[in-house]
Amino acid sequence: TDYCYMNVIGKDSMFLSYSISGGNITGKMKYKNFQKDSSSGDITGTVAGDTLRVNYKFASEGTNSEREIYFLQDSGVLLEGLGEYADPSASKQVYSSAKAINYSKGRRLNPADCTMVASRLK
Numbered sequence: 070t071d072y073c074y075m076n077v078i079g080k081d082s083m084f085l086s087y088s089i090s091g092g093n094i095t096g097k098m099k100y101k102n103f104q105k106d107s108s109s110g111d112i113t114g115t116v117a118g119d120t121l122r123v124n125y126k127f128a129s130e131g132t133n134s135e136r137e138i139y140f141l142q143d144s145g146v147l148l149e150g151l152g153e154y155a156d157p158s159a160s161k162q163v164y165s166s167a168k169a170i171n172y173s174k175g176r177r178l179n180p181a182d183c184t185m186v187a188s189r190l191k
Contacts, residue, residue, distance in 0.1 A: 149175030
């Protein structure tokens with residue numbers, strides 16, 4: 070089963086498509102920003118209760134990076150977690166504290182049609 074989500078705020082949008090097998094997540098994600106750097110790449114991770122813990126491997130402005138991102142499943146929507154990264158300049162950014170992640174200030178992703186999301190992720 071593929072799970073597909075999107076978020077649109079003004080001219081900025083975000084697309085996410087993933088599947089879960091045996092508690093493991095694989096998928097693709099894209100941040101399409103109007104006036105900031107956009108990025109797209111692959112996600113891998115795990116599901117723990119109602120939390121998706123993913124590693125986002127992405128290319129942005131010709132540079133490859135990795136960043137840890139958590140999502141909280143809440144009444145059919147996904148809430149993007151925002152938190153401080155231990156070393157923001159590292160090539161792989163990990164949260165300094167999983168307990169300090171804030172899910173009320175991140176993007177709110179709504180379920181979306183997988184065919185449409187797949188076309189946006191290309």
